[in-house]
Amino acid sequence: MTRRKEKHAFIVNNSSRKTTYKKRKRGLLKKAHEIFTLCEIYAGAIIYSPYDPTPEVWPSVEDWTVNNSSRDHNKPALASDLNDLSYLVDQYLNSLNRRIQILEEGSDVEIGESL
Helix, strand or coil: CCCCCCCCCCCCCHHHHHHHHHHHHHHHHHHHHHHHHHHHCCCCEEECCCCCCCCEECHHHHHHHHHHHHHHHCCHHHHHHHHHHHHHHHHHHHHHHHHHHHHHHHHHHHHHHHH
């Protein structure tokens, strides 16, 4: 079953409009938080409300500070990952050098045989 096309119109009832605004604002902030959490994409939102003279900012300064300070604790894990990666790169380079050495030794034998 498909959903029918929704017609957008101004909500005349003030209490219904305010309730709808609050629900949609909560959903919008939840989506922004999900993008930040799941994809590690820095997202922000500034919402101007007809019901509040000051705009609402997400993430708040407190949330931003907590998130950034918790990310600093993960840096040693990142350093160990880089050490593991450098170890793998070194292993790969060593195997390539061995292959080059074997190929060079093989070409010396072929040159010696042709003389």
